[in-house]
Amino acid sequence: METVPPDEERLRRWRMVLGADSAESTGVALTGRDAAMDGALTDLYDAGRKRAGRGRTERSAGLGASAPSVARWLGDIRTYFPRSVVQVMQRDAIDRLGLSALLTEPEMLEALEPDVHLVGTLLSLDKAMPETTRETARVVVRKVVEDLERRLAARTRAALTGALDRSARTSRPRHRDIDWDRTIRANLGNALPLPGDGAGRTIVPERLVGYSRAGRSVKKDVILCVDQSGSMAASVVHAAVFGAVLASLRTLATRLVVFDTAVVDLTDRLDDPVDVLFGTQLGGGTDINRALAYCQSRITRPADTVVVLISDLHEGGIRDEMLGRAAAMTGSGVQFVTLLSLSDEGTPSYDGEHAAALGALGSPAFACTPDLFPEVMAAALEKRPLPVPDTGR
Known part of the structure; x- marks a missing residue:
């Protein structure tokens, strides 16, 4: 096997990182697999620039012009890059090149690598999808949901069953x-x-x-109150999965409420998180106060109730009333939990003033990963301090 000199390998790597514009300065001409990978990256990240090293001046901004060209590109990136990178590139292609319209075509959906962010995009396009595409979209969404359930359900049930047993x-x-x-x-x-x-x-x-004998009946009530504004798409997907898992525990009475400027109770769909997701409407404004008013009206056992508000807290409703409702619930004995997001993306943009006000009520607002959520819920059910992650702030 021929060994590549260290300097040449270093230049090759820099050429791959810096893109086509660095071909002259690095003096590296890419061939074979390297050239194919570079072409796929150029199509996405250097749209509109002249392709280098292909013997023609083809403009790549046309990638989003038709389903066949995009499908070929999707096949290329799945060939040359690992799954995690493919998911990032798909997301960037949808955002940068305006490919959302093509997602209403079944052939396009079948070529994509399913992930949480793709599900969020599909849900936002649901009303625009023709009937022939909707069933394909449900297959994509179900694949992602089942993958999340395999990863999260067993651990969640174990953590919450232990917490409920201890409380009983x-x-x-x-x-x-x-x-x-x-x-x-x-x-x-x-x-x-x-x-x-x-x-x-x-x-x-x-x-x-x-x-106690009561330990065999419903011990706690849980209300998941989920912001379905556009920025919360990944959180909505995870909340639907966790809602279905919680609903499967006989000792919990679980309610799932989603909201923008209106409030929708999706509790009757919790046996199938895919139905829950297609019952949401991503986008629009935010009225947390109205959503909390609805949740408050459904509380019958405050001391045995956990309310989980999942929102970036950018309130479009009546701020003082929102905080007043949260204070009234915590004052009555409700365990009130505020999650700025329920996703792997880290802390999102959020309203710091509202977060501080809720924290002063005893409900610290923090971003929660899906892996941490079982511990958060177990602590809330047992009325222990929440395991707030250290963000270094």
Whole structure:
């Protein structure tokens, strides 16, 4: 195998990073796979510039002109780049080259690599899709939802079941409800030596640990209140998946509410998160106050209720009333949780003044990744301090 001199390899890498404009300064002519990768990148990130190294002056701004050319380009990037990079490039192509209209064509959807951001784009286009495309779009959305469920559902159920079990323990259980393992551990300090040679000890169970009969019924009410403005697309997708997981727990009564300037209760669709997502309408304004008013009207057991507001807090409604409703809920015993986002994207743009005001009410506002969400919910159900991530701020 021929070894490439270090200087040549370094120049080749710089040429790939800097793009076609660096061909003359680096003195590197790309061939084979490198040239194909460079062409795919140029089509997206140097649209309108002259292609280099292909023996013609073809303008690449035409990439978004037709479904066939885009489909070929999508095939190229899936050949040359890993899945995570393909997803980023697809997202950039939709944003930079205005390819949204082409997503209403089934052939285009079949060529795409599904991810959360693509789902958000499809949901925003739902009303514009012809019937022939809508079913293909549902297949794409379902693939992403099922992938998220495989990754998140088991861990979420385990964390929340443990939290609910702990909240249901009682020190006066009936005999059949005694948890003997925990009872023994709780009474180790009461062990007495057995009569005779003293080699053994017996435990006197002064304190019994077990589960109340109520532990087999609904213990907590959860309301997910989700902002469906355009910037919250990824959060809406994750909230739909988590809503379905929470609804599958018999000891939780889960309600899912989405809002922009109107409020829609999607609780009756929670058995299928894909139906939930196609019941949303991404985009529009934001009226958090109206959404909280609706949630407040559905609370019947404040001390056993967790309300999770997922929003960037850019309120378009009545600010003082919004904060007043949050204060009234926390004052009545509701566990009020504020998430600025529910996605892997980090902390979004948000209204810092509203976040600080909610924090003063005992509801710190923070961005939450899907992996952290089970821990956040477990802490809220047990009324423990929330595991707010350290963002270095």
